[in-house]
Amino acid sequence: MSLVGGGGAPWRRLATAIYLPTAVSFIGFGAIVPLVPLTARALGASIAEAALVVALMGVGSLIGALPAGVIADRFGEKKSLVGALFVDVACLLTCVFAPNTWVLAGAVFVTGLSGSMLSLARQSYLTVAVGLEYRARALSTLGGVFRIGSLVGPLMGAAVVSVWGLQAAYLVASGTSLLAAIVTLALPDLPVPEHEPGQPVRxxxxxxxxxxxxxxxxxxxxxxxxxxxxxxxxxxxxxxxxxxxxxxxxxxxxxxxxxxxxxxxxxxxxxxxxxxxxxxxxxxxxxxxxxxxxxxxxxxxxxxxxxxxxxxxxxxxxxxxxxxxxxxxxxxxxxxxxxxxxxxxxxxxxxxxxxxxxxxxxxxxxxxxxxxxxxxxxxxxxxxxxxxxxxxxxx
CATH class of the missing domain: 1.20.1250.20 (MFS general substrate transporter like domains)
Structure with a gap:
């Protein structure tokens, strides 16, 4: 059962509840990615240590892929999206007040984990919510939103840093994640798949x-x-x-x-x-x-x-x-x-x-x-x- 088949109104509703928070959160994410190594260096990290901190985001994303599937199945895509966005807010605020490189590294790693959850839950949600005849357009638009965030985010980050400094970019990014979490609450709930009695999906x-x-x-x-x-x-x-x-x-x-x-x-x-x-x-x-x-x-x-x-x-x-x-x-x-x-x-x-x-x-x-x-x-x-x-x- 899909929520979007041929009608325009449901599609617009999903556009507001899926693509808008995705764009908002990914612009914030794009703003801080180029700044992570600079933040590590400002906290006293060597060049090699700063590179490691950056790499931890990708490592977290890979490690988080399989647990994300279990969490999405247990709590549903909508709750998983909102929860992951709140985790993002906490991680970004930790980056603002990180006293040393290793606290920053931990926050960046967890951001990778939550990013994996966000990507999977959005894909899973659209797979169910949008009819097969529109699926590729829906998911390609999601991929396009990621690309827009990657382009706009660093430009926004540069503007914020030039006026208020490095930490301000993380504050702005935490604000975009919080806004995205609030908007995501407007997502319609998906139908719950029926598991066979006594046979949990492992x-x-x-x-x-x-x-x-x-x-x-x-x-x-x-x-x-x-x-x-x-x-x-x-x-x-x-x-x-x-x-x-x-x-x-x-x-x-x-x-x-x-x-x-x-x-x-x-x-x-x-x-x-x-x-x-x-x-x-x-x-x-x-x-x-x-x-x-x-x-x-x-x-x-x-x-x-x-x-x-x-x-x-x-x-x-x-x-x-x-x-x-x-x-x-x-x-x-x-x-x-x-x-x-x-x-x-x-x-x-x-x-x-x-x-x-x-x-x-x-x-x-x-x-x-x-x-x-x-x-x-x-x-x-x-x-x-x-x-x-x-x-x-x-x-």
Whole structure:
């Protein structure tokens, strides 16, 4: 049973209760991410310790993936969202008053845990609340909101810090999370799935039952995430290698991110009308070819063209990993399944920059670009083979 099928009013209600708090909280989150290492340094951390503090957010997100599924199943998506946002408020206020690096590190780690809960609960909620015919557009819009927050957040953070100082950004972010929690209370409740009497849904049982899905479609999703995140590591390093300065590199990134941010709804519409493969596969081919050909780019214009194409591939595929996971999720045990799905794709997300770093340490940077390109092109074929196409009929 979905809350959104063909009517406009329910869709607008969900837009207010899901997308608005997501945008508000993610803008606040985007504001503080670049400031975490600076805060650690201000508290006396070394460069290595500051880098570790930043990494703890990603570690917390990975570790929190499976527990998030259990919590969402136990308390429901709406309560889990509100609870995680209040945890965010507490963590951000802790960052403001952190007396040393390790208190800051603990707060950042817990922020990663709560972020995992927020991502899973939003995906699970939309999977149930929105009819299958609109699912890809709903989840692609969610992915687009994340991208908007990543762009607007740092700009807001820079403005706040320039006027009131570093701690003020955390105060503003805690305020956005609190506002998001209040708005989320307007979410309509979802129907409760009926478990078989005496048969509680266990995480391990769900993971075992769907191990084949994780190994097939999940591997393709992880490859897509790996290729996506490699952009953030490879592009600036390549710009530096061919002699472009920081200003030119920033402009190239702005171009790529601008294109990326404007195409999420287009990708969702294509997926809903023609199928998931018609976005996931072309996106992988585009990004794979861009990375494979990047070693041929030796001018500002050439790199800008590749950056724009990477933005195209990344933009049209916004929400595709969530959509494929939602399509494969069972009615009973959905939060636990999505937890395993997020862990699988999250490993791919973390692996991208690590792969670039590892190859660049022992070989020319061009070798890293070629390796990522090969993964992209191979992953395109893998996704075409293993991504299922759901049928609206009978759902």
């Amino acid at each position: 995480l391990a049982q769900v993971l075992r039952r769907h191990a084949r899905t994780y190994a097939t479609a999940g591997t393709g999703a992880a490859a897509l995430m790996l290729v996506r995140t490699s952009r953030d590591a490879l592009l600036p390093l390549w710009c530096e290698q061919i002699g472009l300065d920081a200003a030119a590199t920033s402009l190239i990134f702005a171009l790529s991110s601008g294109i990326d941010m404007t195409l999420f709804y287009v990708g969702g519409s294509v997926m809903d009308r023609f199928g998931r493969r018609w976005v996931s596969v072309p996106a992988m081919v585009i990004m794979g070819l861009c990375f494979a050909l990047l070693p041929l780019a030796h001018s500002l214009l050439a790199v800008a063209v590749f950056a724009a194409l990477l933005g195209l591939g990344n933009g049209i595929s916004a929400g595709v990993v969530m959509t494929i996971g939602s399509d494969a999720s069972p009615a009973v045990g959905r939060p636990q399944f999505l937890a395993g799905w997020r862990l699988t794709s999250g490993i791919g997300q973390a692996a991208g920059p690590l792969l670039v770093t590892a190859i660049a340490a022992v070989a020319p940077l061009a070798a890293a670009a070629l390796a990522v390109g090969a993964i992209g092109l191979t992953g395109a074929g893998w996704l075409w083979r293993w991504v299922p196409e759901p049928s609206v009929q009978g759902r």
